[in-house]
Amino acid sequence: MDLKDKGEVGKNSAFLDSFKYAFKGILTAFQEERNMRSHILIGSVVLILCVFLNLAINEWLWVIFSIFLVIIMEVWNTVIENVVDLATGGQCHPLAKKAKDMAAAAVLVTAGFAIIVAALIILPKLWQILY
Template sequence: MTFEKKKGIKRLISSINNSLAGLADALLTEDAFRQLFIINSVLVIIAFFLDVTKIERLFLISSCFLLLVVELLNTAIETVVDRVSLDLHPLSKRAKDLGGAAQLVTVVMTIIIWLIIIF
């Protein structure tokens, strides 16, 4: 089967559509992402009402977005591992645990940023 790559504006539109499909899929099928999305949406709104500098607001909002990015990457890793095999394997566990560790580090980082800026 031959596959011709899209170019120019068609490629850009296709890429945006694929990204939106991935976001919609995560919101519809991934409880952890949906929960983080709701929490971070509230935090971003709160960030606009806090009496902080622009750079502090940028840190607050950026940390929220980073949490979502890492959760999407973690979900992608888990999906690929499950696609390869649902059998228990030490490397599959390691890949999933490392993705989870990345998410944990990001959550801790976000909490620290918010606590330092707010207090």
């Protein structure tokens, strides 16, 4: 029996398995993390809005970069939370709290960056349309 059959961790035996497990990780984060669903919803709304704002290529790159960076940070936050919970057995520990709080802070700072990017790129275009 293979390690994966037992639910244990091991190296992927096939190149395509790497993609399969990566997509499973994305699906797990989406299903289990409310904040991930929120980030994806907000990012999707921003992308749809941007379709109508006639962005330049460099503006598209900044918007897409910002959205993906928030999603990546949310995945890392979830990873850190899960590893800390595994290491502490779910018990409260001051260092566990620090690690979790700092991981959440990384998401918050990244979301702040995304808001600044959106404000600099999207707000002026909306202002022109509305006024």
